[in-house]
Amino acid sequence: MATQLGFYFDQTRCNGCKACQVACKDKHDLPVGVTWRRVAEHGGGSWQSDGDTFSPSVFATYMSTACNHCERPVCAEVCPTTAMHQRDDGVVAVDDDLCVGCRYCEWACPYSAPQYNAELGSMTKCDLCTDYREEGLEPACVAGCPSRALDWGPIDELRERYGDVDAIEPLPDPAITEPRLVITPHRDAQMTGSGTGTIKNPLEV
Template sequence: MAKQLAFYFEQKHCVGCKTCQIACKDKNNLAVGQLFRRVSEQEGGTYEKRGAAVIPRRVYAFWLSISCNHCVNPACVEHCPTAALQKRAADGIVHIDQERCIGCQTCIKYCPYGAPQFNPDTNKVGKCDFCRDLLAEGKEPVCVSSCPVRTLGYGTLDELREKYGALNQTKGLPNATITQPALVITPHRHAISG
């Protein structure tokens, strides 16, 4: 593989506005219930009761913005019975050949990130394709270009790791050793120690 494209997520500054999620949904004209990028809140903390009062202790909230992570070892590709899911050799983008997809949803079962989404109208599965069409025009993926706080970015996995470190999982995400996601995260302070 020439290079592995990856997403960068600066979690510590994400405000959970869901602009990336909406931009992706609009660009891909997704049906109700389908999301190729999802933003979710993670919260926690403790409290102490003093008589009738409840005193919060170390209460926190942070957000996750997750799409397909175009994993180094994608379980969806490995288990697709028709080879509809493919990993491009040139850049590591995992995409679905809609002509080959039979809608069996095996990829949904094996993806730990919930990236593949079944469309009951077409009886096929779709997912983030890293905005291949925009990349071909020299543009950024729509989730990256739409983020008002600039918490999303992309580049090659090696460059992102060199610049930001190699962290690719935080609270709320599955164990990264399962598929080795092409994702680099600058975490919220409670996403690691929480």
């Protein structure tokens, strides 16, 4: 099997600016509503008050996510036309000629990675900027992150370098799709399934 590619995200560096999201949109000419990389804000905690004073005990983190080019791409599994497929390098991609825009992949993916483009009438998604990579360039989101919070590469190498954490709230249980994603968690990150917070910007993701 060829090298399998994935993403790395350093949550400690993310300020939620979404340069990654807009770099992706500029690169791929994506309209509003079709957003291959998104950033969720997860947070919670509480406050105490005593007379005229107050004390916070709160937390918040950002999570930038595109397609995780999963080991088990459920999007491809449910695709009735085989338009959604996984390449040798692990990149999950859409064959425009085969896609009928039924959006079943969109429903299946727990990361909301495949997105319907109404103008095209078909599904679209992150392909890890295949054309850029062929030229030796970084994917647009990686090159565009002001804080250098993103990286990409063979998942084995990413795991060797950065560890194997991939179950951070508000991400779903990685057992569902086995994402090729490695995260360096923020000090306030919570493990998926044991989180006490909520998504604070639900309309943005």
